[in-house]
Amino acid sequence: HHLLRNLNNTGEQVTLTSFLLHQPFSQNEGPTAFKNTALAEFVIQKRSFNLLIKEYSKKDHRNMDCFVCFILSHGEKDKIKGVDDECVNIEELTSCFTGTNCPSLAGKPKVFIIQACQGMSRHRSVTVEADSTEHLEEDATPSISIPDKADFLIGMATVEDCQAFRNPKSGSVYIQSLCKKMEFRVDFITILTKVNQELAEQEFGGSKQMPKITSTLLMKLIFEIPQCKMEK
Amino acid sequence: HHLLRNLNNTGEQVTLTSFLLHQPFSQNEGPTAFKNTALAEFVIQKRSFNLLIKEYSKKDHRNMDCFVCFILSHGEKDKIKGVDDECVNIEELTSCFTGTNCPSLAGKPKVFIIQACQGMSRHRSVTVEADSTEHLEEDATPSISIPDKADFLIGMATVEDCQAFRNPKSGSVYIQSLCKKMEFRVDFITILTKVNQELAEQEFGGSKQMPKITSTLLMKLIFEIPQCKMEK
Numbered sequence: 273h274h275l276l277r278n279l280n281n282t283g284e285q286v287t288l289t290s291f292l293l294h295q296p297f298s299q300n301e302g303p304t305a306f307k308n309t310a311l312a313e314f315v316i317q318k319r320s321f322n323l324l325i326k327e328y329s330k331k332d333h334r335n336m337d338c339f340v341c342f343i344l345s346h347g348e349k350d351k352i353k354g355v356d357d358e359c360v361n362i363e364e365l366t367s368c369f370t371g372t373n374c375p376s377l378a379g380k381p382k383v384f385i386i387q388a389c390q391g392m393s394r395h396r397s398v399t400v401e402a403d404s405t406e407h408l409e410e411d412a413t414p415s416i417s418i419p420d421k422a423d424f425l426i427g428m429a430t431v432e433d434c435q436a437f438r439n440p441k442s443g444s445v446y447i448q449s450l451c452k453k454m455e456f457r458v459d460f461i462t463i464l465t466k467v468n469q470e471l472a473e474q475e476f477g478g479s480k481q482m483p484k485i486t487s488t489l490l491m492k493l494i495f496e497i498p499q500c501k502m503e504k
Numbered sequence: 505h506h507l508l509r510n511l512n513n514t515g516e517q518v519t520l521t522s523f524l525l526h527q528p529f530s531q532n533e534g535p536t537a538f539k540n541t542a543l544a545e546f547v548i549q550k551r552s553f554n555l556l557i558k559e560y561s562k563k564d565h566r567n568m569d570c571f572v573c574f575i576l577s578h579g580e581k582d583k584i585k586g587v588d589d590e591c592v593n594i595e596e597l598t599s600c601f602t603g604t605n606c607p608s609l610a611g612k613p614k615v616f617i618i619q620a621c622q623g624m625s626r627h628r629s630v631t632v633e634a635d636s637t638e639h640l641e642e643d644a645t646p647s648i649s650i651p652d653k654a655d656f657l658i659g660m661a662t663v664e665d666c667q668a669f670r671n672p673k674s675g676s677v678y679i680q681s682l683c684k685k686m687e688f689r690v691d692f693i694t695i696l697t698k699v700n701q702e703l704a705e706q707e708f709g710g711s712k713q714m715p716k717i718t719s720t721l722l723m724k725l726i727f728e729i730p731q732c733k734m735e736k
Contacts, residue, residue, distance in 0.1 A: 284698070363664070370628075370630070371628075371630025371631075371632075372628055372630055375630070378630045378631070378632050379632035395651045395652060395653070396602075396603075396604055396651070396652035397649040397650070397651065397652065398602070398603025398604055398607070398610045398649060398650060398651070398652050398654075399603075399610070399648065399649045400603075400610050400611035400648055400649065400650055416631065416632055417629040417630060417631045417632065417707070417712070418629070418630060418632055418704040418705065418712070418714075419627045419628070419629065419630070419663075419704050419712035419713065419714035420627060420628035420629065420630050420712065420714075421627070421663045421666075421714050422630075422700070422704045422714050431651075431653045431720060432595070459694075461693055461697075461719075462691075462724065465693075465719070465721055465722070465723065465724065466516070468654070468719075468720060468721065468722050469722040469723060472650040472651050472654045472722050473650065475649070480649070480650070480651035480652065481651065482650075482651035482652075482653050482654050482720050483720070484718065484719070484720055485717075485718070485719045485720075486716065486717070486718050486719075487693075487697070487700075487716070487717045487718075487719075488663060488700060488714050488715070488716055488717075489697055489700065490697065490700050490701040490704050491697065491701060492694065492697065
């Protein structure tokens, strides 16, 4: 969860110019991803997902400009596992942060980066061969309201049914690739597309991994070089 | 389905410089979307989806550089209806075009633009307040193979469970917005994000509509100004 300030909204993109970092667990043993880029990964291992996520969704985010949540766990199709081995539906988790359920984040980007298997299948490999109309809805009236489920960006380590790989030493290959490709001043979906490419080209014990991007963002999301330092 | 030639692959983006258009039904009565931009919509109304889609997936696409399919129909959660009122799972449809099932499209972008309700819920409105690491997987070896489910871009008119609106005169508000926002030389996800924004700001009989973008693309997809004319 990030404290993001100085929102620069140009109509087509939202640029986050300055943000503080807050990690829920100081005992985090995993590799601190994004350490060079002022984004951090959450290893949620001490409490049940449901409780923790609901706790976050109940907080007052009025002074925040964006919500970023990294989840690293095991999972099944459309689900992730908590430490209590209970599976939680991903849609159920993210829905805690819709405009209705978390009004202080309405109209702000909500980013979920999820490292978890989505089934037991090994992703098949495939070899690549070398080789406007004038007017809108008449009953559509402009408003300052937006859909409840707007502004979500979900980065999944893998498409449905498949495995997501972890290296015993360096951890999640998805998170590692994201750290490597992370850049300031570049639209975040472009960065996730580069992660798609990097992982797609590799092989993990004879198997493939294909990350998936899902977006209901209304603008490009761009992280500027942070102006303030990480919070302890 | 488009015939796309002169692929320009710069490593980070695929630019389609020239393409022919092929419409499956000349009797298409719907508004011809993309008429200014050389993309066309398919109104699949004469045959069952399954058959038609399978027919397309069996074709030889070796001379093609991209596959674009517009589907306008009714639907339920994760499903779309054919003329026979049979529901087909969207994942089942798109899986006909994975690298394994359609080798001649392997490594090429496969775009599905889907106008269909995803449930009966009216999308809630919410008011907006005015206010890199050094090395990767050790067991990862570079290869020219990619994951089976790579290169998909799916534009859905709405998120799951919700309705997608049509104007009796001008048709699908999603397709209409896409026609309006369509631009050459601009990355296609950026265009779909503009569609997200345009629709999110509007209201349809007191209800909202939030489109959804899902991507396993490995590069930005950019349509260049077409070099050849539409096929009759």
